[in-house]
Amino acid sequence: MLLSILRSYKTMLFVLIALALGAAVATFLENDFGTAFARHYVYDALWYEALLCLASLNIALVLYRTKMFLHVSRFSFHAAFILLLIGAGLSRYFGVDGVMKIRENSSANTIFSTELNEEITLPFTVHLKDFEMERYYGSKAPSSYNSDVRIEDGTVSFDAHISMNEPLTYKGYKFFQTFYDPDEKGTILSVTKDPGVEVTYVGYALLFFGLIFNLFDKTSRFSKLLASMKQTSLLVVLILLTQTPLFSHSAYVQTYLDEHRANSVHVAEAFGELVVQSRMGRMKPFDTLAQEVLYKLSGKSALYEMSPTQIALGMLSHPSLWKKLPMIQTKTPKLREFVGVSPTQKLLRFEDFFEGHRYKLKEALQKALALKPSQRGTFENDVIKVDERLSIAFMMYQGVLFKLFPLIGDEHHTWVAFEQLIMKGKGEEQKEVQEASVAFATALFERNYEKASLHVKTFEAFQTRYGSEIMPSKTHVKVELFYNHVKIFERLTLAYVLVSIALLIAAFGQVFAPHIFTCKRLKPLFYGVVLLFILHTLGLALRWYVSSHAPMSDTYESMIYIAWSCLLFCMLFMRHSLFALSGSVMMAGIFMFVAHLGNMDPEITNLVPVLKSFWLSLHVSIITASYGFFALACALGFFTLILFTCKRSSNITKAILSLSVMNEVVLILGLSLLVIGNFLGAIWANESWGRYWGWDPKETWAYIAIIVYTIILHVRLIPKLYSHYLFAVLSLLGFSSILMTYFGVNFYLAGMHSYATGDPVPIPRWVYGTLFCVTLLILVSYKNKHLKEEK
Structure with missing residues (x-):
């Protein structure tokens, strides 16, 4: 009986849910009570490590019970997680992790371990010859930190260079450039010795191989689902905001x-x-x-x-x-009333904020700055x-x-x-x-x-x-001016909106009136989507050239990249499916619309030193691409629930079944990319500052999102629980974990991933409106949740 429980799919789902809930609660505990509190009671706690071990045991028993070793791709990426846990255990319990501080022309042979709260003596000495901080031209913004050191080990002595993303390795110890003394006369190095690195990297290799090979393995579920997809239709949602302020002048x-x-x-x-x-x-x-x-x-x-x-x-x-002249943007009517203007006037004059020489916001600003970010309201x-x-x-x-x-x-x-x-x-x-x-x-x-x-x-x-x-060269200046004037992303937003309306009509038309909405008549819509995709690609290429780095380094850039990735897979594999196209265009339009609401700054800036890494570009591009797939799955789940509300007919049933197949294909792709992207991030972190994972809130919610979508894709293994209706509901609701990872952490939780964050704000009203609409749709569609073809 115990063996039966340990190897069951129900146990798997229970463990995954417990891991996700525990991590989610820990992020809020950390925000309120500090990192040490969250680590002590959750991340480093015995009960959480026991759940991780139970998950690995469950995977091992399932691999044996189902003889998954006969299927190379599936076995590889499932077994990789067991190796990763073993590697993590070796690193955690037998590794060394600390900080070394050295002043120029001084030496050190000890590191301080915060976890052990003690000093550790190294078998050699590090002498700092020179520390240099490079800055961007004419500014105080750091471009790179560099330490020139000499390693002295008995009769062995040699010079070495340590900088951001370029560590030094000697006798198993790895030295990473982390920070520097305020007077720039001393360096701060992170030092690690990791006995689990080989096992961990083998696990990474096995994981990447299995997930990628699974997409091309003809015996995999992904390939079978892809082969069974049939042509269907499409749907899109739209909101358009316009403001026309009126001013009077002398x-x-x-x-x-x-x-x-x-x-x-x-x-x-x-x-x-x-x-x-x-x-x-x-x-x-x-x-x-x-x-x-x-x-x-x-x-x-x-x-x-x-x-x-x-x-x-x-x-x-x-x-x-x-x-x-009115040109200072304000967001709250309360502030406008505070300075004495009409609550409806969104743009104020510079002079509106002064009364003689008195600055009207002085006291309010002091009170606002005195509050913790989490305590500040919209005002x-x-x-x-x-x-x-x-x-x-x-x-x-x-x-x-x-x-x-x-x-x-x-x-x-x-x-x-x-x-x-x-x-x-x-x-x-x-x-x-x-x-x-x-x-x-x-x-x-x-x-x-x-x-x-x-x-x-x-x-x-x-x-x-x-x-x-x-x-910059004359050519570079001309290209940047062209990029500025063409405003390609702003104009694409409106184009996505218009195309989405047409696709919405076509989607329902092909289901309910297929004799009118024929493929021949809908071809121009497809060509329109192709044109939008090409223009979007050119826009990203222009921004890449202008900024001299991949356009994924801040919130605005990642939003327009996610919008692009929403269309990419459809253009490659699902271009004949109107439903897939509709979901892609709808989600691309939503992301583009949000990117240009005014809360995100489109300014192109230089990268901070730690972000100058090949691994960063790879890590961020793959993860944000996965968000596009999850957004598409959310839209497909939404379409499916709408069809569940309609009176059942053969056309509607076929559409639901086809949507379920497409949805699962998209989710498999999205989860594969999310897992690969996150573990590439772990490689980047380990190669840049000596740790794979730090339980930072953004990292943690990415881990939670992986668990959430793993659950969604594995619910089908419990036949008594699974249905096409439940799958649609879960794919719709699952996207909330992505929204929390991408937006919620930035606004409501503190963390090191602060280069794309903003001040915490109260939950917007539209969130409650969206939750109400989604809940209503789920309830209304529940009555028709069963399909004859379920089995």
Whole structure:
């Protein structure tokens, strides 16, 4: 009886559910009580490790009972998890993990282990010859940390170099560049000795081989499902948000705006091509900076029928007037009432926040900053964000962000703005450009735009002569300007919406009126989707070229990448299925829409040092691609439940069965990619800073998502429990684990994956509305949950 229990599928599901729930609760315990608390009571607790061991035992017994060793692909990736647990045990109980701090021209041979709370002596000495932190040009943002060390081991002595993502290995010990002393005269190294690394990496290799081979194995369930898929139809959802603020201006202001709008186009275009140095040291066209600033201030890509560069030049040359124009975005009616304007006016004037010399937000800002992030409400977050926007606007009025001029002879390649040029610039060349700067601002103020254009040429010549060493090429600038002006992702969002409406009509039409909605008549829709996919691909390629790194390093980039991945598989394998196409376009449109709601910053920035890794690009690209598949599965489950609500007919039954097959295919692909992507992340973490897994909240929720979809795909092994209806419900609800991994952790839980996060906010109302609609659909469709073809 015990053996029967241990090797049963019910035990498997129970253990998986317990593991997922335990980890989920632990992330909230960690957020409230600290990492040590969560580790002590969950992650490192005996009961949780016992569950992991029970899961491995269950896998081993099932492998033996089902003779899965006869199927190479399935056996490989299932057995890999047993190897991974063994490797993890060796690393945890027999490995060494600590931190070594060394000052320049000093030596050390001990590391401090926080887990053991004691010092460990190494059999050799590490001497720090020099520590160097490289920065991005003209900024304080770090680009890389580097330590030049000498290993001294008796008669053996040699020099070595340690930097981010480039560790040093000696006698089984691995040294990773982690951080540095505040005065930059000392280094902080992570040190590990991992006896389980060989077993773990063999497990990884077996896992990757099995999951990939499973997709091509003709005897696998995936191949059989793929072969049985038939043509079906499609569905899409749409929300469109538009805002048309109305403003009133005095006659003088209106005259100025009309003249500036009409006559400053050419000088703005020329000025936009000048190279500027951002606060993070990225060299880019001024047009890019102007777009980023306008978006941060107003949440818009254009205002008053002017380009961002026209607005930037106006703010520089006539600040007193532009302070009177509404362009500061606010999110909450409460803040608008607080500063004394209409609660419905979303864009406020710079002057609205001041009463004489009194800053109206001063006390509210101090109270908001004094609160913990988790305690701040929408008002407090809005106050902090608006204060940031006002600071950016003030820097634009003062010209501080116009870092257009390289300092001659500066070893750090620092570029400065107009005022700094006057203060720091020396020599005849800089004196000439100083005079041109004053004349340029004067010409703009007098609205003599032709004269201003002549001074832009002086700026360009100065940049080329003294800053060409770090300036992007002419081609790079032109490509970036093209990328800025074409606004491909914003326009694709609207295109996805329009195509989704057409596909929605076609989807239901082919089910209920197949004689009208024939394949021949629907071909243009398919070609439309292909065109959108090609344009989306070109957009990603452009952003990759402009940023010089894979477009997956922040929330905005990953969102547009997920939208692209939603379409990729359909274009390759399911292009004949209207249902699959509809789900792909719908989810791509939703992701693109969310990316452009205004909460995500599309600014292209330099990478922080730890993100400069091949493993990162591979890890992130595969994981985010899996989100596209899970989004498609969510849509397919949604379509299936809608069909369950309809009166049963042969066409509807066939559509449900076909959707279930497609859904399982998509989920197998998604889970395979999610597992591979997460364990590639473990390799990256181990190679970059010496640990596979740290139970960071984002890591933990990715692990929970893996368990959730493993459960969904294995429920079919319990016939008394499984049905097509249940499978549709689970594939729909399962996507909530992805949403929590991608969004929820960023907004509600603290963690190290902070490069794509925002301040915690209350749960939006639309979430409750969505939950209500989903619950209603599940309840309404429940009455028709049985199919004759279930068995």
